[in-house]
Amino acid sequence: MGEKAKTNSKAVVALTLGILSILIPIMGILLGIIGMIFSVKAKKEIEKTNEDGSGIATSGMICSIVGVIIQFILVFVGLISFYVEPVYMEVTGSFLQ
16 A cells, blocks of 8 residues: 655645635735745645645635635725715715615
8 A cells, every 4th residue: 555645734724825815804815815825835845745735725726816806806895985975975965874
């Protein structure tokens, strides 16, 4: 029986950070970027050492990218809603209730 290859720890960290980047508001941008970095490093390390975890690193990259995109959309929507309401009140002369 052959030895089972060890799973790359950076790949697991990349996946964890990717999932957290989706779930945690605002901080998700930073977590997603760090997750992408860990994913790239894990992929390179996996190629050199023949460890398991290539799919986990890829999943981490995908989750990190999705998390960063979601966080940027939330920040954009928040900024738009912050600036649109005062303009609406000035134009219509009424308050949103």
